[in-house]
Amino acid sequence: xxxxxxxxxxxxxxxxxxxxxxxxxxxxxxxxxxxxxxxxxxxxxxxxxxxxxxxxxxxxxxxxxxxxxxxxxxxxxxxxxxxxxxxxxxxxxxxxxxxxxxxxxxxxxxxxxxxxxxxxxxxxxxxxxxxxxxxxxxxxxxxxxxxxxxxxxxxxxxxxxxxxxxxxxxxxxxxxxxxxxxxxxxxxxxxxxxxxxxxxxxxxxxxxxxxxxxxxxxxxxxxxxxxxxxxxxxxxxxxxxxxxxxxxxxxxxxxxxxxxxxxxxxxxxxxxxxxxx
Numbered sequence: 001x002x003x004x005x006x007x008x009x010x011x012x013x014x015x016x017x018x019x020x021x022x023x024x025x026x027x028x029x030x031x032x033x034x035x036x037x038x039x040x041x042x043x044x045x046x047x048x049x050x051x052x053x054x055x056x057x058x059x060x061x062x063x064x065x066x067x068x069x070x071x072x073x074x075x076x077x078x079x080x081x082x083x084x085x086x087x088x089x090x091x092x093x094x095x096x097x098x099x100x101x102x103x104x105x106x107x108x109x110x111x112x113x114x115x116x117x118x119x120x121x122x123x124x125x126x127x128x129x130x131x132x133x134x135x136x137x138x139x140x141x142x143x144x145x146x147x148x149x150x151x152x153x154x155x156x157x158x159x160x161x162x163x164x165x166x167x168x169x170x171x172x173x174x175x176x177x178x179x180x181x182x183x184x185x186x187x188x189x190x191x192x193x194x195x196x197x198x199x200x201x202x203x204x205x206x207x208x209x210x211x212x213x214x215x216x217x218x219x220x221x222x223x224x225x226x227x228x229x230x231x232x233x234x235x236x237x238x239x240x241x242x243x244x245x246x247x248x249x250x251x252x253x254x255x256x257x258x259x260x261x262x263x264x265x266x267x268x269x270x271x272x273x274x275x276x277x
Contacts, residue, residue, distance in 0.1 A: 001253040002027045003100065005143040005216055006237075007199075007246035011035040011066070014244055015043055017237060022050045025234075027250065028070050029095050031102035033145045035064030042066070057088040065091050065102050065144070073100075083125040090126075098224070098253075099137035101130075103144040108165040116165060119147070123174040131181050134221060142183065143218040145199075145246065148175045150185065154214035156195060166213060184225035186218045186251045187233075198233055199246050207238050218251045229254040 004027045008014040011032060022030065030052070035042070037058045047054050047068055057078040058064035065088060067073060073093035080090060092101040103126070108119040134140055148171045152158040161167040179185065187196075197212025206212065220228060230252040238247050 001029075001096070001098065002250060003029045003031075003098075003141060003143065003218065003253070004248050004250040005031045005033070005102070005145075005218060006248035007033040007104070007145040007216060007244060009034045009036075009244040009246065011037055011043065011064075012041075013242065015046065017240055017243070019046065019050050021234075021237065021248065022047075022052065022068070025248075025250065027068075029100055030068040030248075031100065031143055032066040032068070033064070033102070033104035034062075035066050036061055037064055055091060055093060057091045059086075059088045063088045063104060065089060065104050067091060067093065067100060067102050069095050071095055075099075080125050080129045083122070083129070085122070089122070094137075098139045098141060099133065101133070101140070101142040103142060103146070105145060105147045107147050108171070111163065111165055111168050111170075116168075120170060120174060123171075123178075127174070127177050127181065130178060130183075134182055138221060138223045140221040141218060141224055141251075142178075143249070143251075145215060146175065146217050147215050148172060149213045149215050150175050150217075153194070154197070156197065156211045156213070161213070166215060178219065182222055183219040184222065184228075186220050186225065186228050186231040187214070187249070189225065189228055190231060196233055197247075198249060200238065202245055216246055216249050218249055220251070224253060227253045 035058050038060050039058050042056045044054055052068040054068050055073055055076050056066035073095050076093040078091040089104045106119040106122050109115040147166055149155045149167050155161045155167055195210055197214050198216035200207040200212040232250050234248045
């Protein structure tokens with residue numbers, strides 16, 4: 001099973017790229033963030049023509065999340081129960097026997113801003129809700145734009161970013177608290193190239209200079225982590241004309257831990273090619 005996440009930074013602008021990416025990569029599930037579309041404008045027919053069903057929760061200009069799947073998704077949900085939020089940042093459902101949660105964590109703007117406090121409240125609510133979700137779903141994946149770089153190696157210059165939004169200690173602690181519920185950062189299950197990032201600013205030739213951050217993540221429950229055979233960042237999309245500032249992240253779920261170990265050698269070459277500059 002192949003599951004991917006991609007902050008497209010406007011689906012209206014990036015729709016041709018998304019459709020081409022679906023054709024080339026054939027994921028079972030693709031979660032999108034920052035669709036920036038009201039529901040009545042979501043391109044359902046175009047995506048259906050590519051072989052995918054959709055669930056979506058959007059708003060004009062900002063935010064918006066969507067889940068594209070080859071099979072019908074059951075038990076669909078939008079938002080977190082008990083946390084009222086007009087911003088469209090979370091949805092999901094059950095695909096086959098895997099519960100998929102697509103999230104777009106608030107950016108936070110600046111550590112002294114109210115938007116930063118909103119981000120921390122949102123993350124606290126997410127943690128408590130995921131605690132309950134894990135009690136009901138042994139196969140649970142939480143993926144999307146977390147707007148958090150968890151470790152020093154996930155930032156091109158940790159000294160430069162120290163104390164700033166996306167890399168502040170309170171945000172990183174909130175990320176660790178989610179992991180402590182029983183999630184595994186799938187990207188760190190495998191040896192990865194140094195300076196592997198998922199987001200690069202449009203300014204200062206950041207992508208060309210690889211001045212990025214790894215803020216898009218796929219977290220797996222322990223049962224799914226034992227089935228994970230690969231996790232890669234697809235940097236090719238960032239080289240396209242008018243690209244999103246984020247790259248997709250893809251995880252592959254196979255069988256048992258033993259099967260994962262047997263496939264490790266063949267997957268290594270895939271990881272290198274997908275992450276190379």
